[in-house]
Amino acid sequence: MDLFADIKMVVLTGLEEMTQAGALPADLDLGNVTVEPPRDPSHGDMATNAAMVLAKPAGMKPRDIADALAAKLVSDPRITNADVAGPGFLNLRLDPGAWFGLVSQIIHVGAGYGRSDIGAGQRVNVEYVSVNPTGPLHVGHVRGAVFGDALASLLSYSGYDVTREYYINDGGAQVDVLGRSAYLRYLEANGQAVEFPDGTYPGDYLVPVGQALKDKHGASLMGSNNEDWLPEFREFATQAMMDMIREDLAALNVEMDVFFSEKSLYGTGQIEAAIKTLDDKGLIYKGTLEPPKGKIPEDWEPREQTLFKSTAHGDDVDRPIMKSDGSWTYFAPDIAYHYDKIERGFDQLIDVFGADHGGYVKRMKAAVSALSDGKVPVDIKLCQLVKLSKNGEPVKMSKRAGNFVTLRDVVEQVGPDVTRFHMLTRKNDAPLDFDLAKVTEQSKENPVFYVQYAHARICSVLAKAQEAGVKTDDPALSRTDLSPLGHPSEVSMVQKLAEWPRVVAAASTSHEPHRIAFYLFDLASEFHALWNKGNDVPEIRFLRDDDNSGTNARIALIRAVAVVISSGLGILGVTPMREMR
Secondary structure (H helix, E strand, O other), X not given: OXXXXXXXXXXXXXXXXXXXXXXXXXXXXXXXXXXXXXXXXXXXXXXXXXXXXXXXXXXXXXXXXXXXXXXXXXXXXXXXXXXXEOOOEEEXXXXXXXXXXXXXXXXXXXXXXXXXXXXXXXXXXXXXXXXXXXXXXXXXXXXXXXXXXXXXXXXXXXOOEEEXXXXXXXXXXXXXXXXXXXXHHHHHHOOOOXXXXXXXXXOHHHHHHXXXXXXXXXXXXXXXXXXXXXXXXXXXXXXXXXXXXXXXXXXXOOOOOEEEEHHHHOOOOHHHHHHHHHHHOOOEEEEOOOOOOOOOOOOOOOOOEEEEOHHHHOOOXXXXXXXXXXXXXXXXXXXXXXXXXXXXXXXXEEEEEEHHXXXXXXXXXXXXXXXXXXXXXXXXXXXXXXXXXXXXXXXOOOOOOOOOOEHHHHHHHHOHHHHHHHXXXXXXXXXXXXXOOHHHOOOOXXXXXXXXXXXXXXXXXXXXXXXXXXXXXXXXXXXXXXXXXXXXXXXXXXXXXXXXXXXXXXXXXXXXXXXXXXXXXXXXXHHHHHHHHHHHXXXXXXXXXXXXXXXXXXHHHHXXXXXXXXXXXXXXXXXOOOOOO
């Protein structure tokens, strides 16, 4: 059902026949042979690099291979021309019927069009968001949440067995600060005036936590020692924050399969087991690191530490895993956490981090490489910052959060669909501007509206067609005679549909879900152009009282467009609208 893959098979078959006839040497590697759209559409419908990549290993001139291959390709009824261009590229033109036959196939298989098994059931762990449980999610976390969720859906669509995971950072000093901040709100709930020192969390979101603790303990813990209340307050507040974070994620239509607690690694021997695994490989040693590059901090002093020899696996410097006082560094539980993922049997790991974690990439890759003996790849995706504004002016901070704009603030203003789509209109490692006014505009400049409007327009046409007595159910449309199609705008439309499986495969392989958003915008543009063309060329209008066969064929064509838009939006977690106000 991938027309490009079908034509590639024709090319490979032609090359095999040439080999059997002695026109090509045996045992040529055909792995780099491709069939793709030409850079210049005027050159043809598809192009193959076969002659170019085989010339050197075959010891032949590219044009000689191309000429012989062209003669074989035109014997396929779908290929009308095979022209040799430049040093040996082959440009192919297809019979229009080859393109339009795809319409029936798309309607017949529905959401299955574009799905693949390139993942072959490999188990992939996608860890994303993983925010410290110290408050609600803010706008910067939105991008990582959307990116990770869309990537997980994309991989599932491509045949991978995906686990969505959130790592709860509840084992560090920040949760002690959270517990102390909750205690201040507890005192406040008991009528005491409080001030929040620098480094604590002053947001209003802890007010109900303080009230709940007051309801439970009354005033009995006021003025007591830290050890009397900190463990409970820390646990209580952490759970309250995680409940809030889950609600934030639900507002964005993000649902995790696993919430993994960092705290569960402590006191269970898991950190020790992971470090021992590295030690057994000769990668743990006592040593003193070189001073930091650039300006050396005043408090820096050379001291012996327990180090992980991460340079043996591609890192720039070796990394401390234990402090001089015998406690673990922040890196140690992260090593143990990834060791746990490896032990759970994942074939591939993907971590989605904020841009501020760029310095963590090499050390984490080194750890996973060492722990798995290079057998489990880890891809770490960094999400750049989001610049939030409204009508060009920076958005003020949220009173509830205290010092930032929350995820909930954004979703409540523009909705989850707009938020999700717009967060994917740039590659993850490029900065993103998010204007709360512009992203809700109903114009071509707003990509989410433009794509959803295309789907809604198609649904409207289908409804009108049904009222006019046209059979619009998929079984009937999949059997429609498509011979009335043939206008260049219609050919262009179905050529764009043919690209969908290739786009999905490329996006999955590169872990780049933004490619889906880009493609959907281009597909919507082709549809809207075809709609507008009908104003100038009446014979290609979707509904015509005087042309039943043409109407049926064009209804089938746009139904195929709706199928692909719906599938693409589904991957991105965006609703394919049936009507828009």
